[in-house]
Amino acid sequence: MALKITVIGTGYLGATHAAAMAELGFEVLGLDVVPEKIEMLQRGEVPIYEPGLEDLLRKHVAGIEGASGRLRFTMDWAEVAEFGDVHFVCVNTPQKHGEYACDMSYVDAAFTSLAPHLKGPALVVGKSTVPVGSADRLARTLAGLAPAGEDAELAWNPEFLREGLAVKDTLHPDRIVAGVRSERAEKLLREVYATPLAEGTPFVVTDFPTAELVKTSANSFLATKISFINAMAEMCEASGGDVAKLAEAIGYDDRIGKKFLRAGIGFGGGCLPKDIRAFMARAGELGADQALTFLREIDSINMRQRGQMVELTRQALGGGSFLGKRVAVLGATFKPDSDDVRDSPALNVAGQIHLQGGQVTVYDPKGMENARRLFPTLGYADSAIEAVRGADVVLHLTEWREFRELDPAVLGGAVSRRLVLDGRNALDPAVWRAAGWTYRAMGRPAA
Ligand code: UDX
Numbered sequence: 351m352a353l354k355i356t357v358i359g360t361g362y363l364g365a366t367h368a369a370a371m372a373e374l375g376f377e378v379l380g381l382d383v384v385p386e387k388i389e390m391l392q393r394g395e396v397p398i399y400e401p402g403l404e405d406l407l408r409k410h411v412a413g414i415e416g417a418s419g420r421l422r423f424t425m426d427w428a429e430v431a432e433f434g435d436v437h438f439v440c441v442n443t444p445q446k447h448g449e450y451a452c453d454m455s456y457v458d459a460a461f462t463s464l465a466p467h468l469k470g471p472a473l474v475v476g477k478s479t480v481p482v483g484s485a486d487r488l489a490r491t492l493a494g495l496a497p498a499g500e501d502a503e504l505a506w507n508p509e510f511l512r513e514g515l516a517v518k519d520t521l522h523p524d525r526i527v528a529g530v531r532s533e534r535a536e537k538l539l540r541e542v543y544a545t546p547l548a549e550g551t552p553f554v555v556t557d558f559p560t561a562e563l564v565k566t567s568a569n570s571f572l573a574t575k576i577s578f579i580n581a582m583a584e585m586c587e588a589s590g591g592d593v594a595k596l597a598e599a600i601g602y603d604d605r606i607g608k609k610f611l612r613a614g615i616g617f618g619g620g621c622l623p624k625d626i627r628a629f630m631a632r633a634g635e636l637g638a639d640q641a642l643t644f645l646r647e648i649d650s651i652n653m654r655q656r657g658q659m660v661e662l663t664r665q666a667l668g669g670g671s672f673l674g675k676r677v678a679v680l681g682a683t684f685k686p687d688s689d690d691v692r693d694s695p696a697l698n699v700a701g702q703i704h705l706q707g708g709q710v711t712v713y714d715p716k717g718m719e720n721a722r723r724l725f726p727t728l729g730y731a732d733s734a735i736e737a738v739r740g741a742d743v744v745l746h747l748t749e750w751r752e753f754r755e756l757d758p759a760v761l762g763g764a765v766s767r768r769l770v771l772d773g774r775n776a777l778d779p780a781v782w783r784a785a786g787w788t789y790r791a792m793g794r795p796a797a
Pocket of ligand 1: 613
């Protein structure tokens with residue numbers, strides 16, 4: 351008989367995982383503790399912008415016309431325990447307020463709510479990003495609370511999806527990592543992934559701590575790559591070099607690779623910044639803090655980039671105060687194809703300039719609602735052309751395709767001065783310069 355899957359937590363990760371599991375043919379029951387989320391999902395709607403996710407949900411959510419009906423949602427823990435053979439825990443682990451460590455309260459609540467209802471054999475699979483050592487602790491929680499005793503088992507199976515590409519990354523992962531303590535757990539996880547999803551996909555079996563560490567070390571490596579190239583951008587600034595050419599040239603060495611070497615205002619979002627901080631906090635708890643002191647530098651290079659963008663803007667405007675200057679900001683989200691503004695470098699730069707007296711107007715294709723909520727005192731416009739109207743400088747801070755496709759000649763007719771600063775090194779300098787713009791980017795020489 352086919353396995354039945356439950357997904358606990360229907361945020362970014364959970365909603366995508368639940369829809370993907372239904373797509374693969376499983377009967378899926380998703381749980382969330384927020385009634386409004388459940389109501390939306392039951393209508394096939396998602397509270398976030400993620401390309402392809404709503405289509406996938408509508409294809410499977412029970413009650414929607416033409417849907418497979420394989421995907422349902424509930425708020426009832428007993429129903430979830432009764433329904434599922436395999437329970438994926440997909441709740442989030444945000445950074446704690448004012449601390450480096452991450453907040454495990456949602457993960458802990460998921461385990462203490464589910465476990466007392468597990469009366470028969472079940473595999474609980476942690477997918478959330480957690481401090482190393484959590485799985486061991488949660489296995490004990492499970493054993494202590496589940497009436498099924500040893501029949502209720504834990505596995506750790508980190509998720510590597512990227513926002514904006516969540517559906518693709520879930521259906522076509524680079525690798526599957528299975529932290530297990532028994533053959534039975536491994537067999538069950540292999541069965542879940544023994545679908546087209548896993549065909550040709552490396553399946554790496556590990557112990558618990560390695561599985562947890564794979565996730566945090568992968569994100570640390572990615573963060574390191576970005577801060578590395580941003581440090582090189584500073585060196586290029588200091589010496590007159592061009593970081594875009596430098597990245598291209600070092601990227602031809604396939605030990606280095608081309609990806610994640612785009613210099614600019616740095617990384618943000620709900621994962622990389624908080625994951626490297628939580629990793630450092632955990633290293634300290636384990637007495638291994640020296641192993642990760644380099645991540646402190648990675649974090650500070652990253653945060654410095656935002657300040658440098660502000661300074662580049664100030665200099666380009668002739669130095670001094672921003673008072674009376676009109677600054678157009680293209681992009682509010684932390685990356686394109688997402689409406690997520692959590693720890694967004696773009697909004698941070700916009701906010702700093704605003705707080706220093708600049709008259710800032712922001713436009714983003716999908717992030718306006720979230721940006722307005724987070725930073726209500728900034729100015730907002732409904733389109734790129736409206737945002738740049740009368741601007742003394744245009745800042746390109748999130749590399750949406752829409753911005754790359756803008757016609758600089760048309761935009762040039764709306765601004766008061768043709769000055770564009772590319773915080774993402776993603777616009778074509780030649781095209782903008784040909785249209786009469788002064789183009790500047792971090793780590794690249796002025797023309
Ligand atoms: C990341 C990891 O990539 C993913 O594997 C993990 O599961 C979650 O965290 P995500 O946060 O969605 O995914 O975004 P990602 O594409 O990694 O970009 C992170 C940030 O780095 C963005 O702000 C992006 O603009 C920035 N970035 C990325 C750069 O500044 N330069 C680059 O070359 C690449």
